[in-house]
Every structure is written in structure tokens, then in C-alpha cells.
Amino acid sequence: MLSAAPLADGRAEPLSPPVVAVRNLRRDYGAIKAVKDISFEIQEGEIFGLIGPDGAGKTTTFHILGGVLEASGGLVLTMGRKPRDMRLQIGYLTQQFSLYPDLSLWENLRYVAGLREVDGAVFKERAWYYLRLMNLDQFPDRLAGQLSGGMKQKLALCCALIARPRLLLLDEPTTGVDPVSRREFWDLLSNVARDGVTVAVATPYLDEAERCSRLILMHEGLVLEEGSPASLKENLGCHRLELRSGRLAVLERRLLSVGRGAQPVLKDVQTFGDRLDVLVTETGAGETLVRQLASGSGSIDRGAGEDNGGTLDLDIEVREPTLENVFVARLRRDEPEQVRLPFPFSPSVASTPGSTNAALPTFSAIEARGVCKKFGSFEAVKSVSLKVGYGEIYGLLGANGAGKTTTIKILCGLIGPTAGHMALCGQASDLRRESLRQRLGYMSQKFTLYDDLTIKENLEFYCGVYCVPEKLKQERIAWVLRSSELTGQGGLLAGKLPGGWKQRLSFGAAVLHQPEVLFLDEPTSGVDPLARREMWKLIRDFARQGTAVLVTTHFLEEAENCNNLGFMVAGSLVSEGSPSQIKAEQPGTLIELTLADLPAGYAFLKENLPPWRTSMFAHALHVVLDEPQIELPLLREKLSRGGHQVLTERPLPFSLEDCFISIVQRSTGKTV
Amino acid sequence: MHLERLDFRLQLRALIRKELQQILRDRQLIFLLFAMPILQLFIYGFALSPEVDRLRLGIVDHAGSSISRALAASLVVNGVFEVEESGGTEAQLARKVQDGQLDAGLIIPADLERRYRSGQKTRVQVLIDGVDANTAGIASGYVGQILAAFNRQLTTGTQLPGELVAPQITFAYNPGLISSWFFVPGVIALVLNLVSTLVSSAALVREKDSGTLEQLLMTPVSSLQILLAKIVPLSFLLMITVFVALMVAFLVFHVPFRGNLLLFLFVSFLAILVGISIGIALAAYSENQRQSLLTSFFVNLPVIQLSGAIAPLESMPEIFQWMSLLNPLRYYVSCVRAIILKGVGLEEIWPNVLALAAYALILLSLSSSRFRKQLK
Secondary structure: OOOOOEOOOOOEOOOOOOOEEEEEEEEEEOOEEEEEEEEEEEOOOOEEEEEOOOOOOHHHHHHHHOOOOOOOEEEEEEOOEOHHHHHHHEEEEOOOOOOOOOOEHHHHHHHHHHHOOOOHHHHHHHHHHHHHHOOOOOOOOOEHHHOOHHHHHHHHHHHHHOOOOOEEEEEOOOOOOOHHHHHHHHHHHHHHHHOOOEEEEEOOOHHHHOOOOEEEEEEOOEEEEEEOHHHHHHHHOOEEEEEEOOOHHHHHHHHHHHOOOOOOOEEEEEEOOOOEEEEEOOHHHHHHHHHHHHHOOOOOOOOOOOOOOOOOOOEEEEEOOOHHHHHHHHHHHHOOOOOOOOOOOOOOOOOOOOOOOOOOOOOOOEEEEEEEEEEOOEEEEEEEEEEEOOOOEEEEEEOOOOOHHHHHHHHOOOOOOOEEEEEEOOEOOOOOOHHHHOOEEEEOOOOOOOOOOEHHHHHHHHHHHOOOOHHHHHHHHHHHHHHOOOOOOOOOEHHHOOHHHHHHHHHHHHHOOOOOEEEEEOOOOOOOHHHHHHHHHHHHHHHHOOOEEEEEOOOOOHHHHOOEEEEEEOOEEEEEEOHHHHHHHOOOEEEEEEEOOHHHHHHHHHHHOOHHHEEEOOOOEEEEEOOHHHHHHHHHHHHHHOOOOEEEEEEEOOOHHHHHHHHHHHHHOOOO | OOOOOOOHHHHHHHHHHHHHHHHHHOHHHHHHHHHHHHHHHHHHHHHOOOOOOOEEEEEEEOOOOHHHHHHHHHHHOOOOEEEEOOOOOHHHHHHHHHHOOOOEEEEEOOOHHHHHHOOOOEEEEEEEOOOOHHHHHHHHHHHHHHHHHHHHHHHHHHOOOOOOEEEEEOOOOOOOOOOHHHHHHHHHHHHHHHHHHHHHHHHHHHHHHHOHHHHHHHOOOOHHHHHHHHHHHHHHHHHHHHHHHHHHHHHOOOOOOOOOHHHHHHHHHHHHHHHHHHHHHHHHHOOOHHHHHHHHHHHHHHHHHOOOOOOOHHHOOHHHHHHHHHOHHHHHHHHHHHHHHHOOOHHHHHHHHHHHHHHHHHHHHHHHHHHHHHHO
């Protein structure tokens, strides 16, 4: 091969030496082996992703690449030399915000530039270039502390770029940043990569990982998989069937009762809010099996009560597997799935065990009608009405500042609304009463547990204030420890736990008293995909026992777990429905385009369409068109006149993230 | 209905246990509670009342009588002063003190004997080298103390009441500096005030700071329980602080404990409640620990200065003496001095105890209602 012909996964044949070369890298902290033996290369202009569960060694790897930590063994070269010697060529964005909150945007930039020996006219020119690129140029004098989370990360990115590094290291740059800002941030990264900067990024969001040109999946200090998102999915050798049915729980039970061993075609069953995802090795055989189960023929373990063996309505769609499927499947191969211990439910007001959704109260668990909240002249929540029934999982979604947190606080009775009607557990007055609060569970966005108490002390404390009787206490504490994989670690200080474990433990503490209504404010932030999936199983267990669940999240992929969703924009609830409904009601069509010169085509479309309608993924562009029959030919023509050759085009199903972005953009109306 | 019944005591127990666990695990708070009182007592007790002896004293005795000689002897006898050449005249004595050749000068008027016989008060003049303010203060204090003792000796001899020899001290701006005995009760009050406000505001603000307060408010506990759980363990621990301070006073400074221990513990408890109330108020108005700590300086410094714990109130301008009546700590300081040093009982100090109790009650209800309002 002579020239830079594209490889199978779209990557150009490397001509220059790799920007990063890692061979047999090791790093120990005392007896702990954080990184055991990893090797990879990053080519110029790549957006290279590191994914993996908590404690996989991603941050350590970044520290070594950034030249702030020495390797214990192996070879690490950045741009052909030791990272320490190349530090001026490396931009590094750490997990924490690395800005000075009491300096202005401009002062922060100037400070970082000073450290990196950039000053004078060069600094000014670059500072303005990046501020304009990030849409931050209107307020260079604003204090960094007053910026929103998304803006802070953009400013941090500016700071990392000001010295024009050749390599940019980003360690979970979008944790806690809302989906709109996240997409914007990734669009910016595409621009940066186009400028010739090589980007290495660690992320817990697998939808973001889709936008990397190549990925490695790390686990316990080793690289498990390497390749482009497309090749990883292909290597999985599975197809994903999306199943929808009116009686999802019954279908799920039948599928699970078949077992993985008995039917080798069936690889995995995952439950979402209004659908099941089934991984099968072969589409035809898989579909046949599922239809057989749905029709009630064959040997089915009827299980408890409600499965009367009848035929279920069924709708099957064949999709390609997601990166999450890859992630979970690959990690499961190493660690067999743990047997889950169900929560020791005791019969409660809302339900009786074994008869799911039977004997539920007729009134809603949470009911809000026209609820408003004003802070001074600022209207944080504008006439929100919603209902959450017992046994329902309701997801409240919205960008930062959309009023989600205020709404949750009103819904759980922490603050009173300025106007409107609120009822909790069928009671409309005196929502702060202690006896009512005992029936609620609440997991706040900030840390629920006391850092300076041990895990056990924390759990015993919550048992105490909720008056969990002594005979149930030990059993439930044992359950929390087991479900968060912390059995035997009860004496550990809660503050010493990594973020993901803390969240799982907080969830356990919030449900110790088996609440009737459960409020979860971003419960899975910082939790890795595998643990996240387990947590959602637990949430579903509670819902099936009759608990009403209200949850907020920034992960739109996991909003699929909700039965119903509400989207908030600027204090109003603008759209409501089940995930499938929301996607179906979404106007327009999502079109995937592949172009000969992707970055140039992307820039071109950005100029010619409202910016939110286009976003760049690893090997394709996503474009939202309202009437593709008319618009697509026009667009094609426009592109070819601009000198951009369209290779392929195909319609794609909307993801919830696409819906979210477009709902937000349409209702703010700025760019339509 | 299988919801468990809420049990006030059970919940309170869980809250208090958690509070104790948090405090006992916080090295900084433990240091504040137990090490700081000891440290402060040592610093104030030793640094501010160094044992000064062999001060050079010049005497101009115009009386030349047996009483005046006895007076001069009483000053020398315990080794604090040593008599040196005075120069004979008042002018020369004054110059020698000014030049620093003498630390102190005593002028005994000629009519001492006559006035003593007729039972009248006599003024003796004391000149003190004010360059070294500390030594000056101590010297003047000793003179005052020795003359007071001399007075007692004279009156018991003659059975005449009242002061007969009154020192008129020229540099006596600091009449309180008598000995560590004077300091120790004051320092106990000072430390108790500092520690109780700091620790209680830290315990409350920490909960606000870390966001766990919101979580706590969602649990079925009342704001009364939350506050009680903060106050009860702290009061208990601070009572231990009082005990520790008392032991140091007793063992290290040999301060006699003349009064009723129970009465002392009771007034200390009231003072602790006052301190905790101030802490709660600080926490109610602060967003984070740093803010409450900084604000505590603005509150605590004047409270301590205007309490008479360090500088005697009598040495202050009158307006400050009046202002000190608004200061709850003032009442505690006088109670403690009276109980420890004078050994008096409730019959003597009840107005102070009453004032302290009233302040404790008012401040506690004000600050807790303010904090509870914030919880809603």
C-alpha cells in the first residue's frame, strides 16, 4: 500500500509516527496495581476514547501521559519523547474544574497562558479565537465562578488549548454537564481535532464514546478491547432486538426463565421503561424464539401469579447493538454476573408481594397541578402539572437551569410552591408532616451520606431516623452492603469511597425504610455502565413493589428505563410521554450522512443549517430534517455545489438525546 | 398498614449517636474541645503572670515611724522587692525611677502615724517605671496586694474597720494583674466561650456545607430533634472541657477551689448554652464554615474583651462598663471568680446567675427559632 488509503474502520494509514505510543505500561501504588500492562497508539488528529468502569486505571493512564506521574514500568512516548519533556505541547483537562472561580474568564486565560509562556499579541489573538469558538466572547469579564457547569468546561477547554498543544488530554470532561452542553462540547472537540490537535478522552458516557474515532475498553488495569465504535459493535457478533409489548413484565419473566444456557442464541435481556432489549447471535432464530415465548407455546416456567400463559402482543424491531452492549458483554465475559439479592420487602401500604401492581391506591403518588415557584422576580418553575402513579418510574429531564431541581424540591415537599396545587400520597395539605416524610425516600444530587461516618454507621443512622425496627435492620443493612458490593467493608469511612460506590450506597440508604415514593436526583452520576445497569434493576424492583419513582438524569440513554418522561425547558414542562411515544412524536427525520471529507462537510452544514440540526460522529454526520422528501434532495444539491461528495445516506431512529436536543431547541425557539 | 410508628426518642438517639461519632472523629474539634483549653490556660496563666521578683524599690520615708518601717518591711519580706538607695528626696526618687535605676518608688507621708492613730486614711505614693508595661503592672499589683494585706494586719491589730493605708499608684492602669489566680477563672470563661461557639457553629454549618442537611430535612425528624441532637452531645462534651480546665487550674496553678462545685457546674452549663446559642446564630447566618469562623471573630473578641475575663472591667472607660452589662459572659466571669476564689454561694451571686440564665434562655430560643425557620 502506497498512499493514505482509508482502512476498513475509516482511519487513515499512519504516515507520521504516532502522537502517543504506549507499550507495556505499568503503574503500581504500593501493592495496588492500578495499571497492569497496557499498550496502544494514538495517531495524529484522532479523537481517542478510554472507557471502562470505575477503577479501571483511566485517570492513572492520563496522569502518566500528562507527565505528572512516572510509570512503574514500560515505555510511554508522546510525540516521540518522554511526556515530562513535552509538557508544553500537552493540554490537560482534569476531572475537577481547574479554574479560579474568583478570576474572570479573561484573567483565567491570561494566567494559564502566562504559565505556558504565551503572551502579548499571540495570546490575545488566540484567546479571542477560542472564546469565539466556544461562544464565550460576549462576557470575558464575567467571573469563572458564575458560569454554568457547561460553560466552565468550555472555558477549561479554552485554557487547555491556549498554548496550542499538539495533544489534548481530557479526563471525564463532561461529568455533571447537561446533554445540550455536552453535545456542544463534543462538536467543539471535532473542531479542535480538525485544527490538528490529537485528543484523548476518558468518558463514562457511552453515547459520547460513539463519537470517538477509536476506543479502548479498560478494566482492572488492562485493555480488553480496541477499535472503532463500529468495529467493536461488529466484533460483538450480536444483533439487538427491541421488543415492545403491553405486558412487558410477563415477557421479561418468560425470557429470563429460558436462561442463557438453554438457548445459546439468547445472549442478554435488558429491561427498559417501555421495551426490552434482547441480544441474539442470529436475527432469524432469535425472533423465532421470542415469538414462541410471547405466544405462550413451548415450555415456560409460569412463575408466580400473574402469568396466565396467554399470548402476548409483541412488536419486534431489529437494531444494531449499542456500545453499552459491547461494554457489558465484554466485562461479563471476565466476571460472571453476580446473583442479585432482592430487597427484603416487607408487605407495605402500597402493595402486597407477588401480585405486582395489584391493590394499588387509585390516587396518584405525586400529583402537581399548575405548580409555580418564583424567587423574587425570577420564575424558576412555570405552571408545571404532572402525575406519577404508584409503581411508575417517571423521568424528569432538562438542561442545567431548566428548573428540575426546584421542581423536585416542590414535589417532595421541601419547599412550598408560590402557586398551584400539590398532593403527595393522596394528601394535599401539610406536606412537611413527619409521618408523611417517613413514606418518602430521597436521594439528593449532592452526597447523601456523611463522609466522616463509616458505611455501617451511616446506614444505622438512617435506620434510626426512619425507625426501621431492629428485626428488619440487620437484614436490610446486609442487603445494602451486598447490592453495592461492599460486604465486609462496613467499617470503611464513607468519604473514602470512589464516586460510583458512594452513589450506590446512597441509593441503598435512601430505600432502607422501603419508601412508597422515591425521589432520585441524578442517582447514577459518576457510576460506570455496568453498575448503572444494576442500579436500574434495583429501581425497577422497587417500582414493581408499588413504589412511585421520580428520577432526574443527564444520561439520556438511561432515561429509556423510565415508563414516562417529562422534558423541562426554562421552567416549563414542554413534552411528556413514554420513551417510545416521545421518539415517535418527534417531528422530522434523522438522517445519517457519510461524506468524503467529513470535517469540511460538517463545517459547511453548520453554516447552512441551524447549528443544532447537525452533529458530527466518528464517521458520519447526523442531520435532523423536518421534511426529508423535500429537504434531502435540496441538501444533497447544496452539498455537491459546495464541493462535498455524499457517500451514503440513511434514515436513523431518533435517540432520546436527539429528541432532547431538538425539543430544547424548538421550544427555546432561538435557532429554528 | 405496616409503616413503623415514629418514635421520638429512637430518632433522637440515632441523631445524637451520629453527632457524637462525627465530633469524636473530627480531630480538629477534639483539639478545640480538650487541647485548646489546656493550652490557653497555660499560655495565659504563665505568660501573663510571670513570677516577677527582686524588683528594685526605693523608699522615701517622711514618717520614719514604726508603722512606716513595718510597711517598708512588708514590701521586702517576700522577696518581690529589694530596697535600694532612693536618693532621699522625692525629686531624686522620681528621677531614679524615670532613669530606670529603680523599678518602683514608695513615698510615705510624714503624717502616717498621726492619721493611723486617729483612724484616718493615709495615701502613700507609689512611683513605678512604666517602660516595661508588664513588669509595671505586676509591680503595681504586688504593691496593692501587699498593702491590702498590711491593712488587714493593721485593722486586726486595732480592730478598726476599713483601709488605713491606701496606695496611690501612679502607673496603675492595670490594677487587675495580681497573679495567675486572677487569670485562671477568666481564662476558663474565655475558652468556654470560644470553644462552644466554634464547635456548635461548625457542627451545624458542616451539615449545610456538605448538603446533608437537605437529606436530613427529608427524613421524618423534626427540626426540634435536629437542634436537640446538636445541643445535647455538645453540652455534654463541653462540660468535660470545663472539668479539664478546672483540673488544670487546680493541679498546675494551685488555684484554690473555695466554692460549691455544683453551683460552679450549673453556671458553667448556662454559659455553655449561651455559647452554643451564639454558635447556632452564626450558623444560621453563614453559608459555609469559613464564613462562620470569620464572623465568630467579630462576635467573640468584643464579647471576651468586655467580659472582664482578661482586662478588669474597672479599668475601662465608663461607657464600656455599661456596655458590658449587655454581655452574658460578664456575668459568668464574675460568678466563676466569686465561686472559685471567694467561695461565696448562691445567696451572694444570684443576680449574676439570674442574668446569665435569662441570657441563655433568650439567646437559645432566638437562635434556634432563627435556625429552624431556615430549615423550612
